[in-house]
Amino acid sequence: MPAPRVIYEAKPGSPLEVDRRFYERIAAEGGRRQLERFVVPMRSGRAWPVRAGQVFRIVAVEGPQVADLNVWSLANPRERFWASRTRQLHQAHLSTCDRLWSCLPYLRPMLTITADTVRYGRDEDGAGCHDLLGTRCDPYVHKLLNGEEFDLCCHSNLVRAVRPFHLTELDVHDVLNVFQVTGLTAEGRYFVKASPVRRGDFIEFFAEIDVLCAISVCPHGDLSVPVWGPDAADALSVCRPLGVEIWQPDPASLAGWTSPPPSNYGGGHGLRE
Numbered sequence: 001m002p003a004p005r006v007i008y009e010a011k012p013g014s015p016l017e018v019d020r021r022f023y024e025r026i027a028a029e030g031g032r033r034q035l036e037r038f039v040v041p042m043r044s045g046r047a048w049p050v051r052a053g054q055v056f057r058i059v060a061v062e063g064p065q066v067a068d069l070n071v072w073s074l075a076n077p078r079e080r081f082w083a084s085r086t087r088q089l090h091q092a093h094l095s096t097c098d099r100l101w102s103c104l105p106y107l108r109p110m111l112t113i114t115a116d117t118v119r120y121g122r123d124e125d126g127a128g129c130h131d132l133l134g135t136r137c138d139p140y141v142h143k144l145l146n147g148e149e150f151d152l153c154c155h156s157n158l159v160r161a162v163r164p165f166h167l168t169e170l171d172v173h174d175v176l177n178v179f180q181v182t183g184l185t186a187e188g189r190y191f192v193k194a195s196p197v198r199r200g201d202f203i204e205f206f207a208e209i210d211v212l213c214a215i216s217v218c219p220h221g222d223l224s225v226p227v228w229g230p231d232a233a234d235a236l237s238v239c240r241p242l243g244v245e246i247w248q249p250d251p252a253s254l255a256g257w258t259s260p261p262p263s264n265y266g267g268g269h270g271l272r273e
Contacts, residue, residue: 015108015260018099020097022256022257023097026206027115027204029247030250030253031249031253032055032247032248032249032253034245034246034247035246035248036048036244036246038243038244039061039242039244040241040244041217042217042239042240043239044157044217045214045215045216045217046161046214046244047161047164047212047213048212048214048244049074049211049212050211051074052209053206053207053259054206054249055204055205055207055248056204056205056207056213057115057202057243057245057247058178058215058243059243059244060197060198060201060240061200061241062199063198063222064197064198064221064238064240065195065218065221065222065240066179066195066222067178067218068175068176068177068178068218069175069176069214070158070175070215071100071214072212073110074209074211075210079102079106079262081100081102081103081173082103082104082107083132083173083174084174085103086101086132089101091128092132093128093129093131093132096113096114096116097113098112099112099208100112104263105263106263107265108208108260108261108262109260110207110208110211111207112205114204114205115202115204117203118130118179118203120196125183125191125193127181129180130176130177130178130203131180131182132177133182134180134182134192135174135177136153136155136158136177137218137220138154138156139151145228154175154216154218155216158172158216161214161215161216162214179197180195180223181194181195181223195224197222218239219239220239221236221238221240222238224238
């Protein structure tokens with residue numbers, strides 16, 4: 001059998017090959033100032049804007065806790081994070097210098113990860129952290145599998161979080177599962193493990209464009225308690241809040257950086273008038 005082949009191999013100089021020295025300079029924190037800090041309570045959600053050239057962190061302020069992240073262009077919410085293409089362009093579990101890409105027809109980096117204190121790598125089961133294999137928990141699957149009306153879900157948290165920004169349930173989309181460890185069994189089944197995050201751990205993102213971000217502090221907590229199947233239990237005891245910090249880097253550290261434009265594909269699609 002031939003060896004597996006990575007399908008999206010980038011040419012030298014492509015946007016997949018980031019300027020690591022630039023993002024290391026941003027992550028070094030020299031001269032940056034904190035613009036805002038807030039805590040998102042357990043089992044809730046919140047949305048906030050971040051301007052191009054700014055940095056934000058999601059911080060485990062009390063210990064392990066999973067978050068579901070959505071991202072939109074602040075000026076045009078039709079442009080939003082594309083989880084599946086990001087997974088193909090980078091990997092199923094993101095870390096430092098990976099990017100979050102927007103959907104078609106825009107296809108540009110929205111965020112670049114500048115720091116990740118978890119540094120989970122791959123474990124003995126092939127699992128990784130900061131998951132793109134799965135998506136958010138939602139009340140519809142609870143209804144489907146358990147026949148219950150259950151509003152304590154990431155989808156519902158995100159729906160409520162974006163309402164002040166005039167977005168609706170139709171705008172909520174597939175997520176980056178921050179601090180979540182997942183993988184596939186030998187049979188290809190999706191599995192999760194308890195989050196390995198410790199108090200003070202964080203993941204940090206550099207905003208390539210003006211964005212609106214939203215997180216759900218997952219009602220399933222750190223995923224150490226099963227919420228499906230015969231052993232299902234309420235995960236309240238393993239739920240914790242998360243912090244968000246927004247920073248402005250030193251202008252000198254942004255020298256040479258420009259916000260990326262949308263894709264310049266002509267948009268013909270082979271159509272003829």
